Amino acid sequence: MxxxxxxxxxxxxxxxxxxxxxxxxxxxxxxxxxxxxxxxxxxxxxxxxxxxxxxxxxxxxxxxxxxxxxxxxxxxxxxxxxxxxxxxxxxxxxxxxxxxxxxxxAGRPPPMEEIVDPARPVGEAHWAYHGINGPQAWGMLKPEYATCATGQRQSPINIDESITLRGPAEAIQFAYGPSNATIVNNGHTVQVDMNGDNGIFVRGSRFHLIQMHFHHPAEEQINFRTYAMVAHLVHRNHLGQLAVVAVLLEPGEANPVIDHLWTYMPLGKDDRVPFPRGSVDLTGLLPKDPLYYQFMGSLTTPPCTEDVLWMVLKQPVTISHEQLRLFAQQFPNNARPVQPINGRVVREAR
Ligand SMILES: [Zn+2]
Structure with missing residues (x-):
C-alpha cells in the first residue's frame, strides 16, 4: 500500500x-x-x-x-x-x-509512554481499580484525568448486538511477524512492549503495533456477557491516532502464544524481562473469524484520552485455566466498568 x-x-x-x-x-x-x-x-x-x-x-x-x-x-x-x-x-x-x-x-504526538503507559507515576495521585482512587474517582485525581469523568465517548462499552449496524466494511489487514519484545509489570497490568515491524492496515491508514496488555476480567462486554480476559493490542499511525484491537480470551485449550509470554512473566511491579530475540509473534493470538465490532472510544485507563478507534474481534480465543490463574493471581480485577454509549455508532464488520 x-x-x-x-x-x-x-x-x-x-x-x-x-x-x-x-x-x-x-x-x-x-x-x-x-x-x-x-x-x-x-x-x-x-x-x-x-x-x-x-x-x-x-x-x-x-x-x-x-x-x-x-x-x-x-x-x-x-x-x-x-x-x-x-x-x-x-x-x-x-x-x-x-x-x-x-x-x-513540531506536530508530532508526545512520547508514547506518556499516552499508553499512564501507569508511570508522574504525580502523587495514583489511580487504582478499587478503593478511593478507583474508577469512580479517576476524573478528580488530576486535572489531566478530567476526561475520565466528562468524556462522552469513553471505553469500555457493552456491545449490544441489537443496535450494531451492518453494511459494507473492510477487513482489518494484520501484518504481524516474529519480533523482539519486552514484558513488564507496570503495577496495573502485564504489558508486552513490541519492538518490530508489526502493523495493521485499516481505514486507509497503517497503524504500527506499539504494545499489548491484558485485563482480567475482559473490559468490553458483548450482549452484557463478560469474558474471562482480554488482550488489548495498541497501535498508532503517523498522525498519532490510536487504534486498539481487542482479542477476547475465554477458558479452554492452552494458548501457545500466551504460554510463551507467560514463560517470561514479570514477578513484581517494574520487573522487565526481555524475550529471546525474534521470539514473539502475535499472529498466533488472532482468532480465525475476522468478524469484528468497530466504534470510537477512549483509553480505558487515565487520562482516558478519546478519539481512539476500537476494533473488538468477535470470536474469542482460548486460554487454559492455569494460564488464567497465573495472571489473575497478580491482577484479580484490572477492568474499568463499562461506560455509556451516548448514541455512538457500533459497526459490525469483517
Ligand atoms: Zn487495555
Whole structure:
C-alpha cells in the first residue's frame, strides 16, 4: 500500500515551531530585563551597552543561555547552573513538559509512554481499580484525568448486538511477524512492549503495533456477557491516532502464544524481562473469524484520552485455566466498568 506523508511542509513547520519553542524556553529562564532589552527597537547608546555587559557578567546570563540549550534538548543538566530562585521545582516534570511541548509544536504526538503507559507515576495521585482512587474517582485525581469523568465517548462499552449496524466494511489487514519484545509489570497490568515491524492496515491508514496488555476480567462486554480476559493490542499511525484491537480470551485449550509470554512473566511491579530475540509473534493470538465490532472510544485507563478507534474481534480465543490463574493471581480485577454509549455508532464488520 502507498504510504504518503506531507513531510517537506511538516518539516518547515517543525523548524519554525522549534524556533518558537527555543524562544519560549529562553523566556522561562532568562531574566525579564534581558528579554526586554533584546526586544527594544531603539539602538542602545555605548553607555547602555557597557551597563548591559556589566550586568550580564554579574548576573551569569551567558550561563543561563547555555542552560536554555540544555533544557531544550532534554539534557539532564537543567537547573544546575542557575541560582535557587530560578531552579525548576521539579526538574523531571520540567523535562517532561518541555519534551511534550516540543513534540506538540513540531506536530508530532508526545512520547508514547506518556499516552499508553499512564501507569508511570508522574504525580502523587495514583489511580487504582478499587478503593478511593478507583474508577469512580479517576476524573478528580488530576486535572489531566478530567476526561475520565466528562468524556462522552469513553471505553469500555457493552456491545449490544441489537443496535450494531451492518453494511459494507473492510477487513482489518494484520501484518504481524516474529519480533523482539519486552514484558513488564507496570503495577496495573502485564504489558508486552513490541519492538518490530508489526502493523495493521485499516481505514486507509497503517497503524504500527506499539504494545499489548491484558485485563482480567475482559473490559468490553458483548450482549452484557463478560469474558474471562482480554488482550488489548495498541497501535498508532503517523498522525498519532490510536487504534486498539481487542482479542477476547475465554477458558479452554492452552494458548501457545500466551504460554510463551507467560514463560517470561514479570514477578513484581517494574520487573522487565526481555524475550529471546525474534521470539514473539502475535499472529498466533488472532482468532480465525475476522468478524469484528468497530466504534470510537477512549483509553480505558487515565487520562482516558478519546478519539481512539476500537476494533473488538468477535470470536474469542482460548486460554487454559492455569494460564488464567497465573495472571489473575497478580491482577484479580484490572477492568474499568463499562461506560455509556451516548448514541455512538457500533459497526459490525469483517
Ligand atoms: Zn487495555
Amino acid at each position: 502507498p504510504y504518503c506523508s506531507p513531510l517537506p511542509a511538516a518539516h518547515r513547520m517543525a523548524h519554525r515551531n522549534l524556533l518558537a519553542l527555543v524562544l519560549a524556553v529562553t523566556a522561562m529562564f532568562v531574566p525579564a530585563t534581558v528579554i526586554a532589552q533584546t526586544q527594544a527597537p531603539a539602538a542602545p547608546t555605548p553607555k547602555e551597552i557597557g551597563d548591559q555587559v556589566r550586568r550580564a557578567l554579574a548576573g551569569g546570563v551567558a550561563r543561563d543561555k547555555e542552560l536554555t540549550v540544555g533544557a531544550g534538548s532534554g539534557s539532564a543538566a537543567a537547573g544546575s547552573a542557575t541560582g535557587p530562585s530560578k531552579r525548576p521545582a521539579n526538574p523531571r516534570a520540567s523535562r517532561q513538559y518541555i519534551r511534550a511541548r516540543a513534540a506538540e509544536l
